[in-house]
Amino acid sequence: MADLASPGPALAALDVLRAMGFDPVVPADAGCCGQPAFNTGQPRAAAPVLRHTVGAFEGCDAIVTVAGSCAAMVAHNGPALVPAASGFVRRMWEFTQFVAAFGAGLPLHLDATVTYHDGCHMTRVLGERTTPRELLSRIDGLRVVEMVDPDGCCGFGGTFAVKFPELSAAMADVKLDHAAATEVDWIVSADPGCLVHLSGRAGATGRALPTRHIAEIVRDALVPAGVTA
Amino acid sequence: MTDELIERFRREAEANGTTVEVLSRDDLRARVRDLVGGRAALVDPIPLLQGVDLPAPPADPWDAEIGVSEAFVGAAESGTVVLPQRPDAPRRTSLLVNTHVVLLAREALLPTYQDAVDATAALRPRPIGVQFVSGHSRSGDIESAMIHGMHGPAELIVLVHP
Amino acid sequence: MTAPSEQGRAGSRPSSTALIGTERVSLSHPEWAGAEIPPGTRRLPLISADAVRRPGVGHTRERLEALGRERASGVWTPEAAARRERGAEIRRETLKDMSGHLDRLCASLEANGAIVHRVSTPEQAREAVGQVARDHGVSLVAKSKSMATEEIHLTPYLNGLGIDVVETDLGEYIVQAAGQRPSHIVGPALHLSKDDVTHLFADLNGAPVSDRPDDLAAFARARLRADFKAAQMGICGVNFAAADTGTLVVVTNEGNADMVTSQPDVLVAVMPIEKVVPRLSDVGVLVPLLSDTANKQFVTTYQTWLSGPRDPDAGGDGPRELHVVIFDNGRSDVLGTPLEEVLCCIRCGNCQFACPVFRTMGGGHGYASIYGGPIGAVLSPVIGGHSADADLPFMSSLCGACADACPVKIPIPDLLVDLRNRYVEEHPRPVEDAGWRAWSLAWSTRVGYAASMIGARAASVVPGGILRRLPLVSTWASVRSLPSFTGAGAVRRAARKKDGHDR
Numbered sequence: 001m002a003d004l005a006s007p008g009p010a011l012a013a014l015d016v017l018r019a020m021g022f023d024p025v026v027p028a029d030a031g032c033c034g035q036p037a038f039n040t041g042q043p044r045a046a047a048p049v050l051r052h053t054v055g056a057f058e059g060c061d062a063i064v065t066v067a068g069s070c071a072a073m074v075a076h077n078g079p080a081l082v083p084a085a086s087g088f089v090r091r092m093w094e095f096t097q098f099v100a101a102f103g104a105g106l107p108l109h110l111d112a113t114v115t116y117h118d119g120c121h122m123t124r125v126l127g128e129r130t131t132p133r134e135l136l137s138r139i140d141g142l143r144v145v146e147m148v149d150p151d152g153c154c155g156f157g158g159t160f161a162v163k164f165p166e167l168s169a170a171m172a173d174v175k176l177d178h179a180a181a182t183e184v185d186w187i188v189s190a191d192p193g194c195l196v197h198l199s200g201r202a203g204a205t206g207r208a209l210p211t212r213h214i215a216e217i218v219r220d221a222l223v224p225a226g227v228t229a
Numbered sequence: 230m231t232d233e234l235i236e237r238f239r240r241e242a243e244a245n246g247t248t249v250e251v252l253s254r255d256d257l258r259a260r261v262r263d264l265v266g267g268r269a270a271l272v273d274p275i276p277l278l279q280g281v282d283l284p285a286p287p288a289d290p291w292d293a294e295i296g297v298s299e300a301f302v303g304a305a306e307s308g309t310v311v312l313p314q315r316p317d318a319p320r321r322t323s324l325l326v327n328t329h330v331v332l333l334a335r336e337a338l339l340p341t342y343q344d345a346v347d348a349t350a351a352l353r354p355r356p357i358g359v360q361f362v363s364g365h366s367r368s369g370d371i372e373s374a375m376i377h378g379m380h381g382p383a384e385l386i387v388l389v390h391p
Numbered sequence: 392m393t394a395p396s397e398q399g400r401a402g403s404r405p406s407s408t409a410l411i412g413t414e415r416v417s418l419s420h421p422e423w424a425g426a427e428i429p430p431g432t433r434r435l436p437l438i439s440a441d442a443v444r445r446p447g448v449g450h451t452r453e454r455l456e457a458l459g460r461e462r463a464s465g466v467w468t469p470e471a472a473a474r475r476e477r478g479a480e481i482r483r484e485t486l487k488d489m490s491g492h493l494d495r496l497c498a499s500l501e502a503n504g505a506i507v508h509r510v511s512t513p514e515q516a517r518e519a520v521g522q523v524a525r526d527h528g529v530s531l532v533a534k535s536k537s538m539a540t541e542e543i544h545l546t547p548y549l550n551g552l553g554i555d556v557v558e559t560d561l562g563e564y565i566v567q568a569a570g571q572r573p574s575h576i577v578g579p580a581l582h583l584s585k586d587d588v589t590h591l592f593a594d595l596n597g598a599p600v601s602d603r604p605d606d607l608a609a610f611a612r613a614r615l616r617a618d619f620k621a622a623q624m625g626i627c628g629v630n631f632a633a634a635d636t637g638t639l640v641v642v643t644n645e646g647n648a649d650m651v652t653s654q655p656d657v658l659v660a661v662m663p664i665e666k667v668v669p670r671l672s673d674v675g676v677l678v679p680l681l682s683d684t685a686n687k688q689f690v691t692t693y694q695t696w697l698s699g700p701r702d703p704d705a706g707g708d709g710p711r712e713l714h715v716v717i718f719d720n721g722r723s724d725v726l727g728t729p730l731e732e733v734l735c736c737i738r739c740g741n742c743q744f745a746c747p748v749f750r751t752m753g754g755g756h757g758y759a760s761i762y763g764g765p766i767g768a769v770l771s772p773v774i775g776g777h778s779a780d781a782d783l784p785f786m787s788s789l790c791g792a793c794a795d796a797c798p799v800k801i802p803i804p805d806l807l808v809d810l811r812n813r814y815v816e817e818h819p820r821p822v823e824d825a826g827w828r829a830w831s832l833a834w835s836t837r838v839g840y841a842a843s844m845i846g847a848r849a850a851s852v853v854p855g856g857i858l859r860r861l862p863l864v865s866t867w868a869s870v871r872s873l874p875s876f877t878g879a880g881a882v883r884r885a886a887r888k889k890d891g892h893d894r
Binding site for chain 3: 241245291306307309314315316317318319320321323324341342343345346347349350355356357358359360361362363364365366367368369370371372373374376377378379380381382
């Protein structure tokens with residue numbers, strides 16, 4: 001998804017990782033976790049794709065993903081689908097978890113207001129409910145305004161979005177209404193899927209509700225070396 | 230311990246709209262007589278009420294306005310009273326009426342709902358029916374508004390006695 | 392059979408007072424919300440598209456959201472969490488030896504003097520109930536809430552035998568009078584506003600009625616009371632059936648189950664197999680668990696325990712004959728498979744309150760099935776005659792709120808994925824299946840993946856009007872603007888640029 005329709009978050013993440021002092025690689029074979037097929041009843045189509053991606057990251061000490069739902073997919077379903085995935089899962093980090101663990105000293109400043117949308121799979125399957133907001137709270141000048149039902153589903157749901165378009169769009173409208181009520185600069189999330197769906201719906205309904213991935217917010221907040229925050 | 234239990238029972242029952250009164254045996258007898266008054270009443274044969282001047286039941290039990298039962302046990306945690314059915318203690322006493330009065334002995338008050346379940350499950354001979362009552366009848370079925378008094382009694386009064 | 396002209400004659404064969412005036416009801420509903428779903432109706436994407444636009448859906452959604460927030464799915468106090476653990480344990484203990492527990496239940500019920508009808512299909516279940524009614528010359532049945540009786544389509548069957556059946560739970564009575572199916576397991580009329588109910592009751596009354604909820608309830612109460620009194624037979628559902636003592640446990644807030652199970656001379660209790668629990672003592676855990684998730688109460692106002700018919704020579708009340716119909720309808724087939732966990736359900740409806748799809752559709756009618764919401768999406772394809780509901784599991788974003796909300800820890804999203812797998816295996820769709828195979832092939836090789844990125848970038852220069860006509864793209868674009876594909880493959884290129892060579 002990131003590579004196809006939303007490269008911004010991954011590119012931002014690369015910048016953040018470098019600012020943290022790491023030398024990130026994107027293996028040429030890195031691809032998809034297989035989730036679109038797995039969740040839609042096509043596990044046999046998902047397995048080779050996941051296997052290919054797992055193989056691509058052999059030899060990496062840490063694997064960072066900017067898609068919370070992909071992290072959840074691999075953690076929850078990976079090993080049963082592709083046995084080699086257990087090793088991958090042990091080295092896998094969702095982006096905010098990695099930055100929280102290893103980027104403590106990173107100076108971060110951004111004058112903006114945001115509201116945070118908790119993507120479902122990261123929140124409920126991966127069980128990650130706190131790290132993204134902790135990370136946002138470390139950014140000087142950034143104000144987080146909570147929307148009603150921040151962990152309510154945006155309506156993307158992978159193939160659900162194209163199998164039930166009106167229903168999916170109606171769910172997005174509810175989320176966008178809640179977000180609009182916060183009157184912030186950006187709707188932020190840790191899942192590109194949610195953001196593409198929400199920005200797509202906002203665009204189609206003529207609503208000016210900019211979305212941004214948390215990796216992009218963190219990258220925007222990076223204080224250049226030699227400049228005091 | 231029993232006083233604490235009674236207070237807990239009172240709190241939980243009153244939160245559910247039940248009226249709880251703690252009375253001596255003599256006061257209770259007078260209270261029941263006052264509550265029943267001249268109304269059409271269904272009164273189960275309760276030893277404590279022997280000799281109290283109470284009217285005969287109406288010809289049609291569906292015309293009764295007030296019913297008087299004796300609880301087997303109560304549960305303080307949930308404000309529950311347990312009413313086993315007997316041939317001389319039919320379920321209509323607690324159902325067909327608008328006001329239901331339940332006599333509960335202090336020693337019969339147990340701490341938890343589970344305690345009441347276990348005590349009732351152990352009752353022999355096993356009654357063909359038991360009613361666990363924790364408040365007055367209600368419904369939330371019309372736009373979630375809480376309606377007071379659906380099919381069962383709109384008023385539940387529990388009289389706790391020694 | 393009772394000829395229509397004989398019904399309602401005072402003193403002979405009573406008919407329902409509460410249902411008088413139903414022919415005047417003007418409250419309309421889409422056909423997929425009706426009491427019986429017309430065959431051939433089911434195209435879920437079309438129904439769901441209609442459901443999200445149904446008049447009043449916004450208010451219902453807000454009501455469901457408020458009820459859902461109140462229940463805070465995923466947040467269990469220590470006491471509630473402990474009860475949930477124990478409840479989940481009890482339910483899985485039951486699964487391990489379902490037929491053993493059922494055998495014990497039947498033996499205990501029969502020892503208590505109940506007559507047990509253990510059957511497989513909905514047809515057999517209906518016929519068993521109908522036979523009891525006919526044996527006793529029943530013309531009026533008072534019924535308390537039972538989703539199981541909806542599942543076996545009992546009421547229309549009995550109506551066909553000339554028997555009036557009146558729902559006595561206020562919410563069930565409302566939807567019955569309106570000719571609709573229950574919308575939510577616990578709150579059948581959740582989708583109707585106070586105004587809807589006022590108009591409905593005014594139609595029944597043939598004259599205006601007060602719109603205050605207490606007055607509306609009093610209107611229903613008076614009518615239903617007449618039916619409680621006149622009914623020759625009661626039908627009730629079962630929340631829990633204790634195998635050790637042969638006791639049926641029924642919970643309500645209204646007291647109608649007590650009426651139905653104590654006043655008529657004949658009582659038929661209807662239950663699917665998964666209502667059985669090993670011990671009567673288990674209800675000390677399960678009733679509070681159910682009451683909390685269904686109603687935010689510690690316990691419901693009434694629990695009714697039924698352990699047998701009354702001795703005909705003894706006084707008092709209670710049915711002289713107690714029949715228990717236990718039906719399977721395909722459930723045993725999933726025992727021993729991952730899908731068996733759906734049989735842990737205690738019918739609290741909390742998953743439905745938590746579900747964004749359920750809320751956005753304004754309730755359960757959009758599932759075009761007896762059981763809606765997350766639990767319905769798993770149960771409906773499992774139970775007999777399920778081929779009509781086999782695609783229901785796709786109508787979910789797999790958000791997981793239901794799993795958080797479930798008091799017995801049913802992993803509903805995982806079961807939905809299992810059912811999607813089953814659907815794909817049983818319903819080969821050449822184009823879609825080939826599409827996934829092609830995708831899989833492409834994205835499991837470096838060359839194929841790179842090619843697809845190039846293709847995506849190429850697509851970004853295709854005029855939008857043409858792009859939006861492609862399959863899948865057109866569905867996405869019908870309600871959302873397209874993302875830009877100009878950056879497809881950019882991440883890989885950026886990484887290569889930074890270090891100047893391929894890794």
